[in-house]
Amino acid sequence: MWNDGYHHHSCNRNGICSFYRRRHVYRDFQSKMKSVEQGTPLPIMQNGRLNVSTADLNHVRPAAMLSTCDDRNRGATTNTAVTTGGRAQQTDLSRLAVLSYEQVARLNDVMDETVSIHGRGNFPTLEVRLRDLVAMVRDRLRAQAAPEDDDVAFPAERSTPPSPDADDTCFQVRSIRLNGGAASHVLTTDTQPYNDLDLIFNISLSGNRDFDRVKSAVLRALVDLLPEGVSRKRMTPCSIKEAYVSKMVKVNKDGDRWSLISLGTLPGQRNVELKFVDRMKRPFEFSVDSFQIVLDSLLLFYECSSGVPISESFYPTVVGESVYGDFRDAMYHLENKLIVTRNPEEIRGGGLLKYCNLLLRNYAPDYDGDGTKKLERYMCSRFFIDFSDIHQQRAKLENYLKNHFCAPQEEYMKLQYLNVLKQVVEESTVCLMIHERHQTLSLIAELSWRLMAGQGMYYYYHPQPQLTMSIGHHSQLPAQLHCPS
Known part of the structure; x- marks a missing residue:
């Protein structure tokens, strides 16, 4: 066996x-890209056609077309410095790609998936769509000005997050991303199994107080998900953490500054992992799991579309990134299982x-x-x-x-x-x-x-017959060696 x-x-x-x-490489990539008309930079919404400014976003191309290319000796294009969350960054545009409608539709299916967060003891199971969970955590982050006391009970009534502009000390969420196996599942045409729903919230973390604020924001969001009629009188952050959080990690050393909160699920169900990242030196292991899909435009679509479903003639512009490096290389590795x-x-x-x-x-x-x-x-x-x-x-x-x-x-x-x-x-x-x-x-x-x-x-073990002999000078060796049965 x-x-x-x-x-x-x-x-x-x-x-x-x-x-x-043997690699089957299609060399008609450039001819396909020439048919894209020059227009304005990436729109928030698409109406059946993607208009890309070839001067500004030469390398931001449809992700579905990139997996067939294996251009190993091309130069990378880097745009000018842009400011994101108060930081100047150099963005290598070869790391980015625009998702096709089919990929956006798969992403929408993932975000519409209902996840179950199981509570220990007498705490009820929380049922929520992934898109709603992400929005609630984001809103709580924007409103969390100070950490909660672990021993002080939450308000008895359901509370509404205050306006994010109410306090300048609140978190500024730079972007929200889908990461890991779920992102690979969205991008590839083959069935790509995934066990975790990894979500990255890019925020600024300056010290232990900010880590505590992140924990408080997540616990507040979990309290908001409790069903109607559940008493909150004696629920404290400590009890909610023990009931619904399966793992908490905080890293603040050697240039890394991030935290992870994994929500409780039963065996056989997908884990929901919320990662809050300020800096991470090594955000991937292999090129095939290096994809991150920016969710901000999709979340905005949910808020502004008034229930209008995604269709081939109307869907948001969603950008994916490979933190490994060139998006085309990473897609080639994913499609060809390298x-x-x-x-x-x-x-x-x-x-x-x-x-x-x-x-x-x-x-x-x-x-x-x-x-x-x-x-x-x-x-x-x-x-x-x-x-x-x-x-x-x-x-x-x-x-x-x-x-x-x-x-x-x-x-x-x-x-x-x-x-x-x-x-x-x-x-x-x-x-x-x-x-x-x-x-x-x-x-x-x-x-x-x-x-x-x-x-x-x-497993049945059958011992083999043993060969025993005494090692000495060649003239002293026995004339015959006996192997017992």
Whole structure:
């Protein structure tokens, strides 16, 4: 059982290396772009046709046309400095693309999805559309001038967020973005499964007080979602956090300044993760998960359209960005299932677990044999630096399996994933001592045996006959060696 899955999933790494893959590249991209008439810069709404100013936004092009291009030797275009949230930034326009109607329609389906936030104990389950949750958190951020006291109860009646202009100390939300697997699902034409709904709120965080204000704003939004008739008299920020928040992370060091709040869901359901980012040195692991879709124009459409649904003749202009770099390269990697990254030693955990997950899903490294081995060694080294203790490794692996193979139909993939991970660790780990490496491999084997037992599979061990002999001088060796049966 072990070896069957082990050899089956090793083909992506050794047999079908994408470095030798034949690429079908369509070279009519420039001729298609010439048919776009020169007009005003990106409109807020579209009426069946996209008018792009070729002088100002030469590289902001329809995202659906970019996946067929593999122009590796072109120059990048950078616009002049623009001010965003009080900061001067240089925007590389090759990182941006305009979503097509089909992509905007898929994005609308994701935002219309109803998410369930399950409460612990006697707290009720909160049912809300993703678009409404995003708008409520945004409004609370704009109105949160000071953090809440954890021990002071919320007002007994439902409150309305004050005007964001009421206090200059409130947060200025620069942009709201959909990130990760959900963004890849929106952009690609193939069915792209995703387990998390990752949302990024770009705001300014200057200190611990701002982190507390972010937490208070999210908890306030959760209180606003409570059904009518639920008493709020004794509900405090502390009790709401214990009931509905499954994970909270705060990072404020080494140039990184961001926080993460993950809302509680049941196993098998998509996690909702709210990330509040001021600065993040490494916002992606691989090019295929580097996409961010700016939601501000779509949220404005919801507010101004008065219930008019999105159609092919009337839909908002939505821009996507690849934080990896060139949008065309990243789309090419996504459509052709190529694994590409840079400086994996900068990623926490080295991206090792994500890399093995991509291998399992038939992605292939876009490197030659030596390049793939070098990439895997970097990833393994960083993983064992960040998780040096065997107990940390166990907790990390168990949490990854729980969070990334949560659907019932993906249960069988856990064992296959561990087979792929075992092969990578066994072949590419060079930074561990022999007993440490043996500990990690034994841990992976233990998790695999536990999964097989839980799925009703059994592994029968047949010990091989042992060959025993005494080593001495060649003249002292016995004339015959006996192998016991």
